[in-house]
Structure formats: structure tokens, C-alpha cells
Amino acid sequence: MRDRLETLADAARRDITVASEVSAVEALRIRYLGKKGELSGVLGGMGKLPPEERKALGEVANQVKTEIEKLLAEALRRAEEAALEAELKGPRLDVTLPGRAVTPGSRHPVSRTMEEIVRTFARLGFEVAVGPEIELDYFNFEALNLPKDHPARDMQDTFYVDEASLGHVQKADSPVLLRTHTSPVQVRYMLARKPPVRVVVPGRVYRRDSDITHTPMFHQVEGLLVDKDVSFAELKGTLDAFVKAFFGSDTRTRFRPSFFPFTEPSAEVDISCTSCGGKGCRICKMTGWLEVLGSGMVHPNVFTSSGYDPREVTGYAFGMGVERIAMLHYRIDDLRMMFENDARFLEQF
Known part of the structure; x- marks a missing residue:
């Protein structure tokens, strides 16, 4: 089970590093940390282990989870900055233009x-x-x-x-x-x-x-x-x-x-x-x-x-x-x- 956790952590590092859009980062979060995600799947069999092994394996699982969370947070920051930069390069809002006329309502x-x-x-x-x-x-x-x-x-x-x-x-x-x-x-x-x-x-x-x-x-x-x-x-x-x-x-x-x-x-x-x-x-x-x-x-x-x-x-x-x-x-x-x-x-x- 420890090997499966290390394999999962390696795969998460590779995937999260190349994620460039906010939607992709969210999809990876669900894939690895969601209720039915891969980490939950690995830990599903811990209840059958002896108490001393469960404790040691739990520490490793927490480390993997913490690392994935940090990687996801950094990837999300990068994706949001990239989206903002792309938006700034696009057409700008001209605040000097007159506003759109709003037709007032009236009583029936x-x-x-x-x-x-x-x-x-x-x-x-x-x-x-x-x-x-x-x-x-x-x-x-x-x-x-x-x-x-x-x-x-x-x-x-x-x-x-x-x-x-x-x-x-x-x-x-x-x-x-x-x-x-x-x-x-x-x-x-x-x-x-x-x-x-x-x-x-x-x-x-x-x-x-x-x-x-x-x-x-x-x-x-x-x-x-x-x-x-x-x-x-x-x-x-x-x-x-x-x-x-x-x-x-x-x-x-x-x-x-x-x-x-x-x-x-x-x-x-x-x-x-x-x-x-x-x-x-x-x-x-x-x-x-x-x-x-x-x-x-x-x-x-x-x-x-x-x-x-x-x-x-x-x-x-x-x-x-x-x-x-x-x-x-x-x-x-x-x-x-x-x-x-x-x-x-x-x-x-």
C-alpha cells in the first residue's frame, strides 16, 4: 500500500505540473482528492491492516495529501494569473463611452x-x-x-x-x-x-x-x-x-x-x-x-x-x-x- 501511495504521488506531480487551466486543476483535484478519488481508493483497505501499520501508513498518506494540496494551490494560482494576463491582452473596456440607456418601467x-x-x-x-x-x-x-x-x-x-x-x-x-x-x-x-x-x-x-x-x-x-x-x-x-x-x-x-x-x-x-x-x-x-x-x-x-x-x-x-x-x-x-x-x-x- 505504501508503494501505491508513492506511485499515486508521482502521477499527481506529473499531472498537476502541466495543468494550465483552472478547469483542468479542478478536475485533478477531484480525481486525486475527491470522495471517490484515487487517494480514497488507496486508503480504502487500511481498515484490514494491524494498528501499528495503520498508524505508519496514515502518516505517509497525510504527507501525500498535503503535498498534492500544495501542488494544486500553486497550479491554480498559475492558471488564474495566465487567464488574467490573457484577458488583459484582449479588448479593453472603454470607461469613457456613454452608458447603455435603460428603459424605465411603469405601472400597468x-x-x-x-x-x-x-x-x-x-x-x-x-x-x-x-x-x-x-x-x-x-x-x-x-x-x-x-x-x-x-x-x-x-x-x-x-x-x-x-x-x-x-x-x-x-x-x-x-x-x-x-x-x-x-x-x-x-x-x-x-x-x-x-x-x-x-x-x-x-x-x-x-x-x-x-x-x-x-x-x-x-x-x-x-x-x-x-x-x-x-x-x-x-x-x-x-x-x-x-x-x-x-x-x-x-x-x-x-x-x-x-x-x-x-x-x-x-x-x-x-x-x-x-x-x-x-x-x-x-x-x-x-x-x-x-x-x-x-x-x-x-x-x-x-x-x-x-x-x-x-x-x-x-x-x-x-x-x-x-x-x-x-x-x-x-x-x-x-x-x-x-x-x-x-x-x-x-x-x-
């Missing part, structure tokens, strides 16, 4: 619009509330007065989640889904707090739509105000103030009767066309009006689900699609441009 129009909507309502005294995007059927539908046979609960509209994919999340009696609106946050907020309540809820929502005017994921901002003796007139005043602050003081509003399961009475809100000012154009289909949001007085059943007494409090709620507002605000005519990440489009913002 959807993000900008959602932030501006939230800031506008904040000036009207509304707080911000957030909640989970993976939601229970109970909060997304039942607590909002949507019965089990309501069309919005159809699998064609809603992404239901396989609970087995939730891993450690505790299983619930209610089905699990990707929320179809941010209204569940309003219910959760009321369950956690006593009135008065004045909040806006921005966030992502999901529906099984994907065409020229819809995407399976989009953004909403919803609002809720609950107190004693809240009237529909207050709802109209709040939304009219928002529209004038966001779209301009000359913008007019129009309320049309509508139906939503969670509000009664309910209304769609139109604004005078942002393109023609109400005169009639292609954008508003010559009507002079554009639909922007839905609203209404909170249904008593929603208050009951949220732990409020509908005989003591009233309130109003409203909701809008952020992409729709952004398209009107920035006069974008194709929803798909919001999601294609075309730098030529995004840099305009």
Missing part, C-alpha cells in the same frame, strides 16, 4: 386604474378591505342571497376547486371555488365588525369566460356602506361624486333599474360617453351613455347572513370592473391589449 393601466379608484373612494371616507381569492361557496353565493339554483352558480360560470389539491388546508362542508366577485369580502368584513361600515374591496376575481370582451381572470372594486338610516339618495350622491372625480366634473350619471340578488332595489349606473360627451358616437353606439357599474341597497337577507339586524341598519353596495373603467379612462378599444404584455402598448402609461 389596470393597476393604475385600480389604485386611482381606491384613492378616490378613500377621499370619500372609505377604508380598504381584502380577502381570500380561494373562497367557500357559502360566502361567495349563499350568504349573498344567491340560492342554489341561481344561474350564476352553474359550473359554466364558476371555477370550482378540487379540495384534494388544497393539501394542508382544512376541508370545509361548503364547496370551494375561485371567487367570482369580491362581494364575499363584504360579508366577512361585516361578520368581524359592528356597524357602521364603510369599505371598498379591490382584487382579482375569476369566471369561466374567455372571448374578445371577457377574460377568465379580471379585477373588481366593490364598495359597501352600512349604518342607520342609509338611503338610496346617499348611494346616488356617492357614485355621482366618484364619477365626477374620476372622469371629470362634466360627466353626468344615469341610474337604470336592474336586478342583483344581493341588493334591493338595484340599479345599473351609466355615465355620459367619455368619447363624445353624450352626443352619440361609435363607442356608445350612438346612445350617448356608457354602463360602468352596478349598485343597490343591501338586501335584508345579506344582513341576516352577516349577523346584522336589517331592522336596525340599512346600507348600499356597488361594484365595477376595473378593466372596463380603465378602457374608458384611457380610451382603449380592445380588452386583450391589457393582457398581451406588448411593450409598445404598456410604455404609453
Whole structure:
């Protein structure tokens, strides 16, 4: 075994002396000193030797290892110096040249619009509330007065989640889904707090739509105000103030009767066309009006689900699609441009 160690040391000296590149030195280190290297292979049989021979052979092995380590360190130094010298002989970096221009980033129009909507309502005294995007059927539908046979609960509209994919999340009696609106946050907020309540809820929502005017994921901002003796007139005043602050003081509003399961009475809100000012154009289909949001007085059943007494409090709620507002605000005519990440489009913002 001593002879094998001396033979290994001679071979290492020859190989390391001629190594001229850093990669070659590293390869030799692995070959001779690695876990499965030649030195380990030689020493693998030491356990079968008598104790006195193991001690003497161990001293020789340590000497060989120390010598190889020193040879490798010297070879590495030579290789690094040679690489540096070769680099210095090559093309130099001219530090007097002007730097490369860096194109600054900017906020996406959807993000900008959602932030501006939230800031506008904040000036009207509304707080911000957030909640989970993976939601229970109970909060997304039942607590909002949507019965089990309501069309919005159809699998064609809603992404239901396989609970087995939730891993450690505790299983619930209610089905699990990707929320179809941010209204569940309003219910959760009321369950956690006593009135008065004045909040806006921005966030992502999901529906099984994907065409020229819809995407399976989009953004909403919803609002809720609950107190004693809240009237529909207050709802109209709040939304009219928002529209004038966001779209301009000359913008007019129009309320049309509508139906939503969670509000009664309910209304769609139109604004005078942002393109023609109400005169009639292609954008508003010559009507002079554009639909922007839905609203209404909170249904008593929603208050009951949220732990409020509908005989003591009233309130109003409203909701809008952020992409729709952004398209009107920035006069974008194709929803798909919001999601294609075309730098030529995004840099305009």
C-alpha cells in the first residue's frame, strides 16, 4: 500500500505540473482528492491492516495529501494569473463611452386604474378591505342571497376547486371555488365588525369566460356602506361624486333599474360617453351613455347572513370592473391589449 501511495504521488506531480487551466486543476483535484478519488481508493483497505501499520501508513498518506494540496494551490494560482494576463491582452473596456440607456418601467393601466379608484373612494371616507381569492361557496353565493339554483352558480360560470389539491388546508362542508366577485369580502368584513361600515374591496376575481370582451381572470372594486338610516339618495350622491372625480366634473350619471340578488332595489349606473360627451358616437353606439357599474341597497337577507339586524341598519353596495373603467379612462378599444404584455402598448402609461 505504501508503494501505491508513492506511485499515486508521482502521477499527481506529473499531472498537476502541466495543468494550465483552472478547469483542468479542478478536475485533478477531484480525481486525486475527491470522495471517490484515487487517494480514497488507496486508503480504502487500511481498515484490514494491524494498528501499528495503520498508524505508519496514515502518516505517509497525510504527507501525500498535503503535498498534492500544495501542488494544486500553486497550479491554480498559475492558471488564474495566465487567464488574467490573457484577458488583459484582449479588448479593453472603454470607461469613457456613454452608458447603455435603460428603459424605465411603469405601472400597468389596470393597476393604475385600480389604485386611482381606491384613492378616490378613500377621499370619500372609505377604508380598504381584502380577502381570500380561494373562497367557500357559502360566502361567495349563499350568504349573498344567491340560492342554489341561481344561474350564476352553474359550473359554466364558476371555477370550482378540487379540495384534494388544497393539501394542508382544512376541508370545509361548503364547496370551494375561485371567487367570482369580491362581494364575499363584504360579508366577512361585516361578520368581524359592528356597524357602521364603510369599505371598498379591490382584487382579482375569476369566471369561466374567455372571448374578445371577457377574460377568465379580471379585477373588481366593490364598495359597501352600512349604518342607520342609509338611503338610496346617499348611494346616488356617492357614485355621482366618484364619477365626477374620476372622469371629470362634466360627466353626468344615469341610474337604470336592474336586478342583483344581493341588493334591493338595484340599479345599473351609466355615465355620459367619455368619447363624445353624450352626443352619440361609435363607442356608445350612438346612445350617448356608457354602463360602468352596478349598485343597490343591501338586501335584508345579506344582513341576516352577516349577523346584522336589517331592522336596525340599512346600507348600499356597488361594484365595477376595473378593466372596463380603465378602457374608458384611457380610451382603449380592445380588452386583450391589457393582457398581451406588448411593450409598445404598456410604455404609453
